[in-house]
Amino acid sequence: MNIITQTPRIIIRLFEPEEEEMYLSLYNDERVMLYLPFRSREEHIKIFREHLVTGPVGSVTGRWGLFNKADNDFIGMCLLRLFDDGSDSIELGYALHYNHWGKGVASEMADALLTHMRNINQAAKFVAVTDLGNIPSQRVLEKAGMKRDGNYFRNGEELAFFRSLI
Known part of the structure; x- marks a missing residue:
């Protein structure tokens, strides 16, 4: 088991x-897909398989599983990837099984992951986007130390844009 971080x-x-x-x-x-871009099963398989390997030492990007420490129940996934605006910013993203919504897990994950990655690369700049209507995820980002900084357009869709304050 290759643990990235834990709480x-x-x-x-x-x-x-x-x-x-x-x-x-x-x-x-x-319900999970409501705020996520549509991808085919084949696209999800490709993404999963591409992220089975770790990045180079010191890398803060990847896609990881999120598991309950008590019973190893699969909660969801989280990711850090290069933001698609051409900057050197790193984008935080996540998706949780519906039965884990509203329990503070997303906030705990975001805080733990960003804290861990800042320890690896103190110069990293973190950003995130959410669907304009996804208020719960926007609150998660605020709790993780991010601030709304306008909107961002991706694939013709207007999204709420957040930037890390640290």
Whole structure:
């Protein structure tokens, strides 16, 4: 098990190859997909398989599984990737199974992941975008030390843009 970081409740770690179907199950729920861009099953498989390997030492980018520390229940996934605006900013993203919404898990994950990655690369600048109507995720980002900084257009869609204050 390749753990990235953890808190008293959650573990953020690399996925194992045999967890592919578990990962894909996240995208079968219409409630989870409400604020996420549509991707085919094949696209999700490709993304999953591309992220089974770790990046170079010191890299702060990747896509990881989020698990309950008590029972190893799959909660969702989180990611850090280069932001698509041509800057050197790193974008935070995540998706959680619906039954884990509203329990503080997303806030805990965001805070733990950003804190851990700042320790690896203190110069990293973190950003995030959400659907304009996704107020709960916007609150998560604010709790993680991010501030709304206008809107951002991606693939013709207007999104709320957040920037890390630290």
